[in-house]
Amino acid sequence: MFDKLKETLGIKEKTNTILAPVEGYACSLKEVNDPTFNQEILGKGIAIKPAKGRVVSPVNGTVTLVFETKHAISITRDSGEEILIHIGLDTVDLKGKYFTAHVKEGDKVKAGDLLVEFDLEKIKEAGYDVTTPVVICNSNEYKEINPIANKEVKELDKIINIKK
Known part of the structure; x- marks a missing residue:
């Protein structure tokens, strides 16, 4: 009923899209072998099993945190x-080995800007799962977060739709 009323009144819900920061296979967070992610403790999102060792910005915004170990960025x-x-999972234990950050906290970025490069094969050889969660940490501020999973993605393909 409300959807029809909104349509009649010309009210449109705002939907934002998050783009893929990594090329690879997009899957549900439920498939991630880590309870922090698969139970959505940090928020809702998606995971990507990377095909390449690079991460680009999925949006226009500001880098708010680059972990000292360069394995995670916000x-x-x-x-x-x-x-x-x-x-990756537990890659904090690598203490930055195999990771190169190209941005720092406070940097303004555009979608597609290179954030981090990592040696995918060396990380795998070291015994780490390279699955890369992409999580909306303030998920509770949004009406809906809809991942677009179970498909191959290229950098900057649409992976998450967010309704305000």
């Missing part, structure tokens, strides 16, 4: 979404 989109990109 960006706040200009429209408010707080996005965490966590490269």
Whole structure:
């Protein structure tokens, strides 16, 4: 009923899209072998099994945190979404080995800007799962977060739709 009323009145819901920061296979967070992510403790989102060792900005925004170990980065989109990109599982234990950050906290970024490069094969050889969760940390501020999973994605393909 309300959807029909909104349509009649010309009220449109605002939907924002998060783009893929990594090329690979997009899957549900439920498939991630880590309870922090698969139970959505940090927020809702998606995971990508990377095909390449690079992460680009999925949005226009500001880098709010680059972990000292460079395995994770947080960006706040200009429209408010707080996005965490966590490269691999337990990769904090590598203490930055195999990771190169190209941005620092406070940097303004545009969708597609290179954030981090990582040696995908060396990380796998070291025994780490390279699955990369992409999480909206302030999920509770949005009406809906709809991941677009179970498909191959290229950098900057649409992976998450967010309704305000």
